[in-house]
Amino acid sequence: xxxxxxxxxxxxxxxxxxxxxxxxxxxRIKYLSKKGIISSLMNDFRNVPAEQKRxxxxxxxxxxxxxxxxxxELKEVFENTQVSDNEIDLTRTAYxxxxxxxxxxxxxxxxxxxxxxxxxxxxAEGPEVEDDWHVFSSLNFAEDHPARDMQDTFxxxxxxxxxxxxxxxxxxxxxxxxxxxxxxIICPGRVxxxxxxxxxxxxxFHQVEALYVDKNVSFTDLKQALLYFAKEMFxxxxxxxxxxxxxxxTEPSAEMDISxxxxxxxxxAFCKHTGWVEILGCGMVDPNVLDNCGIDSKVYTGFALGxxxxxxxxxxxxxxxxxxxxxxDIRFLxxxxxxx
Ligand code: DAH
Numbered sequence: 001x002x003x004x005x006x007x008x009x010x011x012x013x014x015x016x017x018x019x020x021x022x023x024x025x026x027x028r029i030k031y032l033s034k035k036g037i038i039s040s041l042m043n044d045f046r047n048v049p050a051e052q053k054r055x056x057x058x059x060x061x062x063x064x065x066x067x068x069x070x071x072x073e074l075k076e077v078f079e080n081t082q083v084s085d086n087e088i089d090l091t092r093t094a095y096x097x098x099x100x101x102x103x104x105x106x107x108x109x110x111x112x113x114x115x116x117x118x119x120x121x122x123x124a125e126g127p128e129v130e131d132d133w134h135v136f137s138s139l140n141f142a143e144d145h146p147a148r149d150m151q152d153t154f155x156x157x158x159x160x161x162x163x164x165x166x167x168x169x170x171x172x173x174x175x176x177x178x179x180x181x182x183x184x185i186i187c188p189g190r191v192x193x194x195x196x197x198x199x200x201x202x203x204x205f206h207q208v209e210a211l212y213v214d215k216n217v218s219f220t221d222l223k224q225a226l227l228y229f230a231k232e233m234f235x236x237x238x239x240x241x242x243x244x245x246x247x248x249x250t251e252p253s254a255e256m257d258i259s260x261x262x263x264x265x266x267x268x269a270f271c272k273h274t275g276w277v278e279i280l281g282c283g284m285v286d287p288n289v290l291d292n293c294g295i296d297s298k299v300y301t302g303f304a305l306g307x308x309x310x311x312x313x314x315x316x317x318x319x320x321x322x323x324x325x326x327x328x329d330i331r332f333l334x335x336x337x338x339x340x
Pocket of ligand 1 (some may be wrong): 166168169209221247250276280281282283304306307308
């Protein structure tokens with residue numbers, strides 16, 4: 001009995017015709033939906049006597065496959081049917097055009113470069129794949145300095161002297177080798193360190209380096225440039241403070257803090273209750289570095305400073321997880337639409 005019914009259905013399916021996509025959808029629902037014909041056959045299947053189950057099962061499967069392929073076949077016909085010329089509206093936009101937004105790190109990088117641009121600094125760039133001389137030796141790093149260790153630096157297979165730069169200070173030495181003072185450059189770029197990735201560390205990040213070399217450049221000039229930068233970047237109320245520090249390529253060296261703009265310097269969780277947050281390293285270019293790069297340290301002096309773009313971006317926009325910057329999550333990037 002049920003077999004007869006299925007044979008008839010097979011015949012019906014063979015002759016399915018549809019004038020348009022809607023009709024076809026109605027047919028699909030009639031046969032293949034949860035409450036459709038084939039589903040109800042499946043229900044009846046339970047009552048088929050055991051010795052007929054094999055044969056009936058085969059017929060049901062055949063019907064199901066045939067219906068599906070017939071519907072797919074017709075669907076393709078509708079999808080490939082071209083709209084005739086006079087139905088095309090030539091005044092319509094081709095598709096909704098989504099405007100992209102600038103990446104937050106690009107926004108902040110540009111802002112930093114613009115501020116230094118107003119002080120007469122011009123942009124200089126260097127390679128990310130570097131050599132030991134430009135990243136370490138020319139910058140006065142001792143032979144056994146821990147930064148040269150495999151643990152901190154990515155070396156490239158080609159040999160011991162090919163590595164990914166760990167800071168943008170390498171651009172300093174490249175420019176000084178090629179150019180005599182006055183030099184006033186700002187160098188943005190990506191840097192790499194062998195760090196475990198977490199919400200506060202990544203194996204690549206971005207830095208901006210600034211270098212000013214000329215006759216009579218003094219620590220006062222450095223301090224003035226830093227104060228100008230801090231006020232332009234974080235607002236006119238911003239205060240700065242310098243703490244003595246050490247970098248191989250500067251002497252004396254300092255780290256700069258700015259007053260915490262969350263609590264106005266009173267102390268909060270963000271600034272660890274100190275009222276200050278650290279933002280960059282700086283100092284007077286070590287005479288050895290000038291000499292290494294072919295600049296006479298008896299005639300010229302200079303200052304340098306370097307900062308992480310992620311850090312400045314976090315301070316400005318309070319991004320809590322560094323990984324957000326490299327995940328390309330559109331929802332995150334869209335939040336910076338208005339800042340563009
Ligand atoms: N290169 C340093 C770093 O990656 C940052 C830095 C500190 C750059 C002091 C400088 C400087 O130019 O004077 O941590």
